[in-house]
Amino acid sequence: MDSDKYLEGQSMQRPPLFESDSFIYWKNRFETYVKSKDLDLWHVITNGDFQPIIQNPETKLDEVVPFEKQTDDLKRRLAKNNEAKMVIYNALPRKEYEQIFIQVKDNKIDLLVQQYEQFVISEDESIDSAFARFNTIITSLKALDEGYSSNNYVRKFLRALHPKWRAKVTTIEESKDLTSLSLDELIGNLKVHEMIIKKDSEIVKAKVKRKSLALKAKKESSDEECSTSGSENEEYAMAVKDFKKFFKRRGRFVGQPRNNKKTFQRSRYNKNGKSERKCFRCEDPNHFIGECPKPSRDKNQREFVGGSWSDNGEEDDEKSKMRHVL
Incomplete structure (x- = not known):
């Protein structure tokens, strides 16, 4: 009987039959036999059946593929599930199969x-x-x-x-x-x-x-x-700037004050071309206070004519006023 089992296993037509009293020996022989046939079969036996599941590219979720939509490659992989079961069935005696099947069934x-x-x-x-x-x-x-x-x-x-x-x-x-x-x-x-x-x-x-x-x-x-408005404002500002420069160079820009010196000089003569200024001391229009023969009436006035003033603050203010009049 043992020789028959050995020959049966060595023939490579069927896997070695299960031996409960020599489990380790049988296990090694069985594993070697399955791997020599197909590594996918051993994967199914140790990890379970291949599943008809693919990942949906949109939802990234695994979805079961209906049989009519399964590709030929997927069908070949699923066929490995039945091949692996057939290898196990052939390796088990009837009594052992019934016991294992009941146990596997309950677990499933x-x-x-x-x-x-x-x-x-x-x-x-x-x-x-x-x-x-x-x-x-x-x-x-x-x-x-x-x-x-x-x-x-x-x-x-x-x-x-x-x-x-x-x-x-x-x-x-x-x-x-x-x-x-x-x-x-x-x-x-x-x-x-x-x-x-x-x-x-x-x-x-x-x-x-x-x-x-x-x-x-x-x-x-x-x-x-906003870009267009900013550009227009910038162009307008540049035009105004150039306009101002143009008239400033000619002294004719509107709002620019006239020559104060010329205006002041014109205001000193009347319509007949005669000077309207008078001597500050005697009010004679024919000479100025520096040429006035009339003596000064007080000390301060003589100091004013001489061009000297006291250090008094009020006198300094009076000197400033007098110069402005002249």
Whole structure:
């Protein structure tokens, strides 16, 4: 019997049969056999089945790919799942298989029940994607346990929806009998509402975009007007500046005071060309106070004629006035 097992394993047609009393020896032989056939098979045996899941490039979320949309490469990878199972089946005697299968089955049911209880739908996930994941869980549960059933699928799916669906969930709960509502009918209802939400969102985004473009155009127009106005003001200031320089060079700028010296000299003569100035002491128009033969009446006046003044502040003020008159 042992020689038959050895020959069976060495033939490379079938993996070595399981030996409970020499588990380590069998394990090493079995691992070597599988890896020599296909490394992908060993990956499936140690890490679990390949899943028909790809990442949505828009939402960055993993989504289950329906069979009709699976590529040939993905189908080849999924086929490795069944090949790995066949290798394990061929390596197990019937009794061992039954014991292991029952244990694996129970573990899978526990895992699926946990996935069912923890099932949630993210904010950006579509109803189709969420339903595909949910349906995989409940279908697998039914396949492993024929006696498993739940009438709570509808309520579970509603509770798993993101809070943004709260208003819709409340409407369904108030208007529908959840005990008689099928899961397919619920999904159809939610997909219609999802399309409405998507359309409303697109309308809002379009309005925001138009408003943003209008504000941008208005700002650009305002900046252009300010730039033009600033340029015109600058040109006007330069023109005024040049205008002032032009007339200043000719002494004819409006507002510029006339020659005070010429005006003062003209004011000293009357219409007949005679001087209107008089001697400060005797009021004789024919001479000035420096040539006046009449003696001064006081000391201060003599000091004034001599060109000297006292240090008194009041006398200094009087001297300033007298000079201004002359």
